[in-house]
Amino acid sequence: MxxxxxxxxxxxxxxxxxxxxxxxxxxxxxxGDLRRFMPTAQTPAQKLLIDELGEGPGSRLLLLAIGGDAPQALAAQSQALGQALAAQDVFKLVANGAGQGLDAVPERLRPYRYLLSPTLDEQTFDADYLREQLDQRVQDLGSPAGELIEPLLPGDPTLEMLRLAEAWQPAQAPQTLHGVWFDRAGRQALLAVETRAAGFDPTGQHSAIEAIRSAFASARGASPAQLTISGPGAFSVEIGGRTQREASLIGTIDGIVFALLLWLAYRxxxxxxxxxxxxxxxxxxxxxxxxxxxxxxxxxxxxxxxxxxxxxxxxxxxxxxxxxxxxxxxxxxxxxxxxxxxxxxxxxxxxxxxxxxxxxxxxxxxxxxxxxxxxxxxxxxxxxxxxxxxxxxDAAGSPWLARAWTRLARWPRIGLAGSASIAALALAAIVFVPGPFWQNDLAKLTPVPADALARDAQLREELGAPDVRYVIAIERGDAEAALQASEALMAELPALRRRGAIAGYDLAARYLPSAKTQRERQRRLPDAAALRGALAAAVADTPFRSDAFGDFLADVERARAAPPLSARDLAGTPLAVSVDGLLLQRAGHATALVSLTGLADPAAVEAAARRHGGRLLDLKQASESLVADYRGRVLMALALAAVLLAAAVWIALRSPRRVLRVLAPMALTTLLILAVLRLAGVELNLFHLVSLILAAGLGLDYALFFDHAGDDRAEQLRTLHAVIVCSLTTLLVFALLALSSIPVLRAIGVTVALGVAANFALALLIVRAPAAAATEGAHAHA
The missing domain is CATH 1.20.1640.10 (Multidrug efflux transporter AcrB transmembrane domain)
Structure with a gap:
């Protein structure tokens, strides 16, 4: 050609x-969905973990903190940012304390307060109860809180909405300054944002974060304030960006040096x-x-x-x-x-x-x-x-290569005894070096910096987020059955808290009672005529006008006729965050969660959960067992791979001695890699194991070509030239990966870089044959 x-x-x-x-x-x-690299969940805790990891509300939550300016300025920026984000479709909910409390339920759902509140479980709206409440309101109007309460009275003389707002406040809710949430020090305004995109949808999360930054730039104006964004989605975007930057840098360096090495090698x-x-x-x-x-x-x-x-x-x-x-x-x-x-x-x-x-x-x-x-x-x-x-x-004619081969030929070849000694020493290091062998913590595979994780934990604590390690899960066929079961359990939780078994709890039924409970409360509401008569009798003994509570009468009548409130009806309200995070719904399945804080007596809590068809789940243990299951499958694949690989080499070479000689460097290198990692205190993760196959492929390649060269000196020199160039270019690639800040890439880089060095040396010391005449060499590998 x-x-x-x-x-x-x-x-x-x-x-x-x-x-x-x-x-x-x-x-x-x-x-970027990490669930693709997880085995099929087997236990309830594992299934919950996998569901929540990618699709749950917790994975969609972004935590925002605005600091660096006066509190009033920060509050104004929080208000402006919250309003701007709430108007965008990429966000399901934006919460910053403004519009919380009494405004947690929009006007269209206000009549439902009588179905959501437990008041009707113990009281009836008769004349005596209403008179007691109106007398209390007279006293309230004379107190410093009178100006706040007065606008509520025409529609809510029993202050049912206020009671609900107080009951819904988390035990460790952030403080409110200037109408919005602030941290305890009063230096940072806090917001919680739920995105529509899943936490590990990098494209959706990137769009959401860009929208937040753009809105903050407009809200900040000339202020020196700074915005901090945390949460799974923010980490996902950061990981993606860092991976892209590092991969681009490593790829550029690799390409340049690869081209340079090939030019030097072949001129x-x-x-x-x-x-x-x-x-x-x-x-x-x-x-x-x-x-x-x-x-x-x-x-x-x-x-x-x-x-x-x-x-x-x-x-x-x-x-x-x-x-x-x-x-x-x-x-x-x-x-x-x-x-x-x-x-x-x-x-x-x-x-x-x-x-x-x-x-x-x-x-x-x-x-x-x-x-x-x-x-x-x-x-x-x-x-x-x-x-x-x-x-x-011809590479075989290179003087420097001939000199190198002559020096290498003086090195003693490793036989059976030497190989057994290397294997024994490596196995001793693998077995007897102290410290954990496997890395089971999924969090350690993330490249998110420790200070960013600490910052995320701090923001979650400031916002009153519960401990996510322990939860009670109640699984049923639909949301209604799950809510009913969790309501039965909720009756026991206060006693557990008084005994010190738990410090606190939260569950969806606190905010959204089951339809059965709502209907029971509906039946306890008096009809329009009975309520009007009871209210008239109660008002007669108070300073209030007889027609002052028309809105109250209308709301009660609407509550009597309304269909039960469902989780779907809460969409777009602050209540949706609490309910969606604690009531997980899938087609034909629902799980009601009870988040726990300060768990001190797991046995007592587990017993209470089981009485109501629930389970106490340890999500940390679930993640570790999931990793262990995954590792078991990878180890099974590695064992099968070793057998099949040996079989393929046997079919190709058909000589027991040659097969053993070709496989020995690869097998010894695998042991040496594991030994070096153990001696360095590295806990092995799944990507170390996967990389062992890649390292084994390199070792097999080097050994096969040295075997192919036989004892023909010219062919040996050409093979040495090829293997040196191969090993140098490969070592460069994986040495750079070993310097990466991405744990996955670093594990691959370290493992394979060690494998390149060990495979090259062992292939030379085990597989190479002594040089002989060209004719004999040709006969040797014919």
């Missing part, structure tokens, strides 16, 4: 990649460009396959998948390093294909085991990896040779 045709083919390949990238970009939907400006084509093709093919087979591609899948450059970049490098004058690129590719194909097939078989995990995220990783590896290998074998110029030089 002429140089002009090679250039045309390369340009055609680039154009195909550009078109494919555009098509995939149109279809691609990135997801040709074309090699870096041609070597990048199989890599780009592999990445797009993997991404396209995941986009086609799954509803949304997880960001972790993309981040991990593109680290495939650490493996697939080896394929064109081997082809370049084995080029020599007198041998066409096609012949070189054919001679390398059995070895290259064995490595690719073995690694793909190893990743196939992720399909048995039952975890959507791992299955995405498997598809991305298998398609990417296969695409890179096939394009290297069947397309790339057409673009390569005939080799002007």
């Amino acid at each position: 002429t140089p002009a045709r090679r250039i045309a083919l390369a340009l055609l390949w680039l154009a195909a990649l550009a078109v494919a990238g555009w098509v995939i970009g149109q279809r691609l939907q990135l997801s 040709s400006w074309k090699v870096p460009l041609l070597g990048g084509l199989p890599l780009a093709t592999a990445g797009l093919a993997g991404l396209g396959a995941v986009a086609a087979l799954f509803d949304g591609v997880h960001g972790i899948t993309v981040a991990f998948g593109f680290t495939l450059i650490g493996v697939v970049q080896d394929y064109p490098i081997h082809l370049f390093s084995h080029q020599r004058p007198g041998l066409s690129p096609w012949a070189s590719a054919r001679s390398l294909w059995p070895t290259l194909g064995t490595g690719v097939a073995s690694t793909c078989i190893a990743y196939l085991t992720f399909f048995v995990s039952g975890v959507d995220g791992l299955q995405q990783l498997a598809v991305f990896t298998i398609v990417g590896l296969a695409t890179a290998a096939l394009t290297t074998r069947f397309v790339l040779p057409a673009l390569i110029d005939p080799a002007p030089r």
Whole structure:
């Protein structure tokens, strides 16, 4: 093929990649939902955790704090910000203390106060009760609170709405200054915002946060005030932004150094460009396959998948390093294909085991990896040779490489005894180093800085948020049944608090009684004639006019005829935040939650919950058990992968000695990685385990090519050249990842970087054969 045709083919390949990238970009939907990387929940606590993690109101809550100015100025900014956000569709609710209390229930729902309040459980609206209440109102009007109470009296002489507002106040509600919420120090105005987008919907949360910042910029004006935003959605946006920035920086550095290394290794400006084509093709093919087979591609899948450059970049490098004058690129590719194909097939078989995990995220990783590896290998074998110029030089003729190989040849080869000793030392470190072996805390996988998490905890405490570790869950077929059961439990909770078993509690039934309870209260309301007569008798003995309470009579009549209030009717009101967070509804299923603070006697609380068909759930323990279940599935996949990988190598080599020699570096490297991490005090997480397969694929690649070289010195030098270039470029990629602030990327980087170094050294010391005459070498690996 002429140089002009090679250039045309390369340009055609680039154009195909550009078109494919555009098509995939149109279809691609990135997801940040961590539930994709969780196994199927088995226990009630795990199911609750998974539901709440991605879709629950808690994941949608953003906490805002405005500070840096005088309290009155901050209050005005809070008012302006709250009004601006409340007018936008991206927010389900905005609360800042303004309009709370008596205004927690809008005018359209005011008649329902008689159905929501427990007053009618013990009282009736007869003349005696109404006279008692009106006498109390006369005294109230003479008190300092008289100006506040007087406007309420025509429609609510019993102050039912005021009683409800007081009952609904959380035990640790934030203080109110200048009409809005402030922290205890009075230096920061506080707001709570619920977004319509789920907490781990990065696009929706980004839009919400941008809207908040824009509205605050308008509300602040020239004030020096600063806005702090916290919560799962804010963390999700921060994680996404940081991941994108770090991935862009690492990718840029990798690309520059990768091109520089290839230019230095092959002294040709074309090699870096041609070597990048199989890599780009592999990445797009993997991404396209995941986009086609799954509803949304997880960001972790993309981040991990593109680290495939650490493996697939080896394929064109081997082809370049084995080029020599007198041998066409096609012949070189054919001679390398059995070895290259064995490595690719073995690694793909190893990743196939992720399909048995039952975890959507791992299955995405498997598809991305298998398609990417296969695409890179096939394009290297069947397309790339057409673009390569005939080799002007042979890597085996390099003087520095010959000197390096001569020095390496003096190193003693490691046999069975040496391998057993290394394995024993590594196992001793793994087993006997003190400290936790596994990392079960999901929170430690987040890249959110510790100070930001501390700030979030502080804001939640200021806003009176309950302890989210322990909850009572009552599951029923619908919301009505769940509310009825929680009402029965609510009767026991005050006694538990008096005994010190709990410090406080909250549940949806405090704000929204069941329809059954509301109907019972409706039946206790007197009809219009009876109420009018009782009220006339009561008013006769007071200074009030006989026609002063017409609004009261009308509201009671509306309450008698109204259908029971449901959670759906509360949408858009401050009450919706409390009810939606404590009453989780799905199709054909509802869960009423009781949040607990200061749990001191779990046994007593558990016994009370069980009497009413509920369970006391420890969400921290649930998250740890979920991680443990996930780890068990990954370990099962790893064990199966090891068996299948060994079987694939056996089928390819058909020699017990060669198979053991090829697998030994990979197996020892796995033990050494685990030992080094244990000695460094690193608790192993799921991504360390997943990365072990990637490291194993690299080790298998190095070992197979040293085995392929046999004892032919020239072939050994070409293989050494290829493996040095492969290991340096791969080490660069994963060393940079090891410096990342993203825990997932850091775990991958550290694990694979250790694997590259150990695999290179062990492949040299175990697999390489002594050099012999070229004819003998040819016979050795024929």
